Amino acid sequence: MASAGSTADAVGTTVDNPSLQAVLAKASDLVHAIHTKEAYDHAVKQRGSEAVEADIAAVMTDICNMMASASDPQLRAEAMRQLAGLLSIEHIEGIGQKAVDVGLVPVLVEQLSGCEDLQAAAGQALSMLAIQNGDAVVNADAVPPLVQLVSSPDDDVRGGGIATLCNITAGSAACRDVVVAAGIVEPLLKAMRESSNAAVLTVSACLLRNLWIVPENAPLPAPLAELAPFVPVLVGLVAAPQQDDRVLKAARVALQHLIHRLHGQGTDADRDALVECGAVASIKPLVQMADLEMKGPALLMVYFVAEGTTSHVQTVIDGGLVPLLVDLAANAESDSGLKEIAVGNILLIVVKGSQRQIEYVVECGGIRPLCDLLDGADGQIRDGQIRDIISALHRILNAGRQKQATEGLPNNPYSTLLEQAAGVDKLVELQTHNNMDIALRAVLCSFIHLPDRVDEQRLEALIQAGVIQVVNEQGGDEDDRATHVSDSSSSGSDSDSDGQGEGEGEGDTEEG
Numbered sequence: 001m002a003s004a005g006s007t008a009d010a011v012g013t014t015v016d017n018p019s020l021q022a023v024l025a026k027a028s029d030l031v032h033a034i035h036t037k038e039a040y041d042h043a044v045k046q047r048g049s050e051a052v053e054a055d056i057a058a059v060m061t062d063i064c065n066m067m068a069s070a071s072d073p074q075l076r077a078e079a080m081r082q083l084a085g086l087l088s089i090e091h092i093e094g095i096g097q098k099a100v101d102v103g104l105v106p107v108l109v110e111q112l113s114g115c116e117d118l119q120a121a122a123g124q125a126l127s128m129l130a131i132q133n134g135d136a137v138v139n140a141d142a143v144p145p146l147v148q149l150v151s152s153p154d155d156d157v158r159g160g161g162i163a164t165l166c167n168i169t170a171g172s173a174a175c176r177d178v179v180v181a182a183g184i185v186e187p188l189l190k191a192m193r194e195s196s197n198a199a200v201l202t203v204s205a206c207l208l209r210n211l212w213i214v215p216e217n218a219p220l221p222a223p224l225a226e227l228a229p230f231v232p233v234l235v236g237l238v239a240a241p242q243q244d245d246r247v248l249k250a251a252r253v254a255l256q257h258l259i260h261r262l263h264g265q266g267t268d269a270d271r272d273a274l275v276e277c278g279a280v281a282s283i284k285p286l287v288q289m290a291d292l293e294m295k296g297p298a299l300l301m302v303y304f305v306a307e308g309t310t311s312h313v314q315t316v317i318d319g320g321l322v323p324l325l326v327d328l329a330a331n332a333e334s335d336s337g338l339k340e341i342a343v344g345n346i347l348l349i350v351v352k353g354s355q356r357q358i359e360y361v362v363e364c365g366g367i368r369p370l371c372d373l374l375d376g377a378d379g380q381i382r383d384g385q386i387r388d389i390i391s392a393l394h395r396i397l398n399a400g401r402q403k404q405a406t407e408g409l410p411n412n413p414y415s416t417l418l419e420q421a422a423g424v425d426k427l428v429e430l431q432t433h434n435n436m437d438i439a440l441r442a443v444l445c446s447f448i449h450l451p452d453r454v455d456e457q458r459l460e461a462l463i464q465a466g467v468i469q470v471v472n473e474q475g476g477d478e479d480d481r482a483t484h485v486s487d488s489s490s491s492g493s494d495s496d497s498d499g500q501g502e503g504e505g506e507g508d509t510e511e512g
Contacts, residue, residue, distance in 0.1 A: 027082035037091040080121035087128035112145040123160020130167035150187040155197040169210040198244040205250035231279035239285040259297040271308040299341040329369035350392040358399040371423035390441040397449040431455040
């Protein structure tokens with residue numbers, strides 16, 4: 001390592017028109033002399049901080065003048081690489097601002113229109129400057145040419161452009177909007193689809209994360225129809241065997257941010273965009289993975305899609321996801337949090353689904369895991385979920401009654417499956433549950449589908465309390481009654497979203 005004295009000799013003397021090679025030599029010597037904290041502190045101790053800071057400013061000024069005047073692109077590229085070496089010194093506070101102050105940013109931007117070697121070197125230097133001085137880079141009109149670099153077939157060139165845009169957008173909504181307005185989405189998607197370079201894929205995923213990190217309830221900077229095609233790409237990166245750790249980490253974070261951004265806030269149009277680009281079909285590998293950190297967000301995306309119409313529910317079915325949800329819900333060794341999300345997905349599909357879609361859930365074995373949770377034996381089930389499971393079982397039994405009528409069956413086939421899964425006995429027990437809402441749902445479900453298993457005492461108590469009102473139908477006798485749920489109860493059939501009634505004839509229920 002050069003001594004402080006030799007460094008002073010090398011970079012402390014200013015000549016009016018230093019040769020281009022001398023500029024490069026001065027820059028190299030300076031980087032060598034101060035690149036570590038110990039070396040920098042030693043130089044400051046020997047020569048004083050003002051002298052060392054003056055050396056840094058002088059070298060940057062020389063590099064700026066050189067890039068503006070040198071005709072040889074190789075010399076300019078080497079000058080920018082030396083500059084990047086200076087900018088990479090993290091222990092010198094405000095070193096990027098020094099480059100801004102001597103006017104280097106617009107000169108670097110001019111190099112983005114040069115040959116690939118110049119583009120790569122300028123991109124690298126601007127990327128480092130953008131970490132702390134993103135506004136200065138944006139104000140120098142660097143964004144449009146940087147976006148153009150993303151379309152370069154050279155990985156070093158497009159990687160440098162993407163890295164700079166990534167640093168520009170980090171923590172700045174205004175800069176992010178400028179980058180999106182410059183048309184970054186399409187070339188970035190193309191680059192991620194085409195490149196196998198780990199560095200390019202890593203910074204691309206990081207840029208995506210920056211693009212869709214927005215305040216809660218704020219819109220995404222671009223329509224989801226434009227951003228949704230990134231989902232299959234990110235899923236492919238996460239699910240790829242022996243994936244580079246950097247790529248894996250960046251892709252996981254980007255995917256998690258988008259899914260959490262959508263959950264609870266998206267629209268049916270957003271769901272359509274995910275379906276049309278193949279995002280829903282692509283999610284299956286994540287649900288199958290042992291990686292719990294990705295399985296959870298994947299299940300949330302399934303939930304988001306299933307919250308839509310029956311057409312959206314069908315895409316979940318077509319994607320082969322229902323059997324996986326049932327397996328997760330039924331497996332006693334499943335992570336409790338994932339199991340809860342899987343059960344929530346099944347309940348949602350039953351609530352939102354058509355007759356045939358509910359039948360498919362039953363065919364996949366969906367009744368048993370729901371019944372297993374009715375008694376809360378795993379210690380994780382909450383009262384709210386027990387209530388929802390009862391409502392879902394009511395929907396399933398309705399579908400069974402329709403199947404019985406359509407196919408001319410002697411009995412409701414799903415009542416038989418419910419009994420085989422111990423669900424009937426559990427519904428009987430729940431009729432005396434301390435939570436009145438749960439008890440009421442259990443009584444009503446039994447009253448409609450399992451009339452011989454109704455707890456008459458509990459039913460009478462609910463009638464006496466005014467929660468259930470029994471009125472004689474006009475012109476009927478004592479057995480011709482309709483049962484109504486009073487306005488004071490929250491347990492009406494809020495899950496009947498497709499217009500199916502809870503029953504026919506005697507025992508019909510409706511909200512007051």
